[in-house]
Structures are given as C-alpha cells and as structure tokens.
Amino acid sequence: MQFVMDCLNVNEQGNLQLGGCDLKKIAEEYGTPAYVLDESTIRKNCRAYVDSIKNYYDGNGIAIYASKALSCKYMYKLIAEEGMGADVVSGGEIYTALTAGFPADKLYFHGNNKSIEELEFALRNGVGRIVADNELELTRIDKIAGELGIRANVIIRITPGVDAHTHEFIRTGQIDSKFGATLENGEADEITALAVSLKNIDVKGYHCHIGSQIFELAPFEHAAEIMMNFIGDMKDKYNIEIGELDLGGGFGIKYTESDTPIDYGEYMRAVSVVVKRVAEKRGVKLPFIIVEPGRSIVAEAGLTLYTVGTIKDIPGIRKYVSIDGGMGDNPRYILYQSEYTAISVENPLAAQEDVITLAGKCCESGDLIGENMKVSEFKTGEIVAVLSTGAYNYSMASNYNRIPRPPVIMVNDGKAKLAVRRETYEDLVRCDL
C-alpha cells in the first residue's frame, strides 16, 4: 500500500507506523491531537536541496529553509546540522532561531513591513541578509546601520510578474502584490538606484518568490530568466555587479493522490541551465543561487493524530465526523479549502468506502478539515491521521476557543521525542493580566 506520505507504513500489528513508531502507541502516550513528524524524511528532503545545488550548480549556492512552514527550536537545530540557512520573517522567528543556536549569518530576513525594532534586532544580532522589500524599508535599514556603525547586507525583493498559477504566466498578473518592487512599472529600477546611493547599504543580490505549491518547472525557469536579464540591465545602467540571486521557494507537495510534485533535482537542473545561458548572453558573472523551500521540507514528513468523537449522519445531506482538533491546529481548510487525506491508524488498509465531512470542535460551522473525503468507516474513539500536515499547520495554529495547541513530536528509528510540548491551560492565561 502506497500512502500519500512515502514514509508511512503498516507494522505487524496492522497499525500505521511513522519513523519506526506505532502511531497508536504515540497517541496513547502523548494524547491527541498531536503533530508527529519523521525526522529522517525531513533530513532527506534537506539533502535533496543541498545536493541539487552541488550536482547542478557546482555548489555555488545555498538552500535556506523557509521556517514559516514550521518554526520551532528543534527545526532550526536540525536545519543548521544539515548545512542550510533559514528564511525568517519576523523578530519572533529570528529570536527562536538564535535561541536554538542557529548561525545568525545564515539567516535571511524577509517581510513586506518589518518594524524598526525588528530591523534593529536583526542588524544588532548579525543577521546575514536583510531582504529589503521597498524604499521605506531601505532607508530605515540604512539609518539603523549608520547608527550602529555597520554596513547592512541587503538583497532587494523584486516582483518579476510571473503568475505561477496560470499556464500563460501572465506578466501583468502579479503587479497586484503587496510584496517587492515591481519590475514592469520601473519600481525595481528605482529601488536599485536608491539602494546604490545609500551609504550604509551593500546591495548583495536580488530576490523573487513566485508563489507556493507549484507543480511546474516552467514558471521557475521563466522567473530565473527575467531576474537574470534584470541583473544584466542593472549592470548596464548602474555598473553594479550583483553577486546573489535568491529564487524563492514554492515547490509543491502531495496532499492527495491527485497532487504531482516535481523532483527538486530536476528544478535545480532546469533553472541552472537558464541562469548559465542568460549570464553568458548578458556578460554577467554567475550569481550565487539561493533557494527557499519551506513546505517541501516538512509537509510530507508530518501528520496530525486526532481522536474521533461525535458522528452526525444527516441522511441525503452529509455525514459529519468530528475530531478533537480542527481549525485551531489546521486552519488551511477554512483559509484555502485545501484538501487532505485522512486514514485510520488502526485500520489503515480498510477499504475507503465512506464519504464524510471531517469537522473540528470549534464553535464555527466552517471549522472543517475537509469535505467529501473518502475514508474507511471512522468510529467514535478511533485514532485517525490527517496526512501531510508537517507544513503550515503548527506554525499557523491558534488558540481560538482557548484550545491549547498540540505538541510537535519528532519520530526517528523507533524513538519519539517532544520538539514542542502540548500547551496547558496555564499557558493560555500566561499573558492575561
């Protein structure tokens, strides 16, 4: 049996197993809901990116983990061990990374509206690159760097006009974005002019990110081509040599059988061909390449365990199966109507002949994990696993309805370790005065 998560299997007891751990036992020991992630799959995914840069681009680059996908101290330690950098998007992510001992010079600070306090915190702590989103931010970075008596290493975020979610890659499609300096209307050129004029800023590179959960190579190749030509244009115009090109993340993963992700090696191979071709044509030096995978590092390594509670069958309408979690630990259905696969932990091979709506426990009708999901017949008290929840679940979790957030458990070689403990009721009132 092949599950949407490759790393899952069924053990001798007939139970679902992850990282050599029986998930029924994990549920008994840690309770539900609980996020469980297979550490060796995360490491394998990291290596696929690190190796792809070695194999197809002579190692002249770095893979940085977009930590918004799953941010906790354990992840930053693991990522550092794998030799990767990290993309951080807030003072909180920087703080978490630094507390985990992550090397500051391998942090890339993103965001469209970083506060002055966050910029100061980043610069004081030696964050490697600030990805400047706009002119206001550049001037703030310049001022703070001046006050601190340092030079800030900056990458400028460009909106290249590639809409990854249409087949035409409509170039005007992305002008409507809150991120970055738009290429088409001259903003990208203007922000470059400003950056080179500022005394305390070193323009190290350009950045773009064209979207998320992308299954095709062509938009990535297209973006790389546009960015390389832009580097050429800026060299011609301002006589600047841009050494780094950050091509963002966005590589798709498998949530259901219909998802068809691309091979990461294939991505780097295709993009490096484009980068080398345009570099030669435009007479610019080969840039150091940065890629920023988030979802594809952790999503398919993780699942969420829940216990089934109330079952409400409305004949001719639908059957609601309610679990002990929901939008608080996985807001992706209510936000994006994202699809998931759910299976029974004790009967993972049972025929999936029931069609249900998997509902959460929040006081909100839209609190669902999925509608029209094909599953085996779930019974009250049964443990079910919702697959591919390793990314953008824990990191997007909330305490809506004052429900404590679940723990994050790492499994590896038959052993389980807590990366984040379950929240308690005391945690919920910790900031209440």
Ligand code: LLP
């Ligand atoms: N780099 C930048 C600048 C980004 O904005 C993002 C994601 C990434 C890298 C990583 O993209 P990934 O490889 O994970 O696709 N909450 C949404 C996803 C939002 C992605 C935001 N930016 C979700 O749950 O689907």
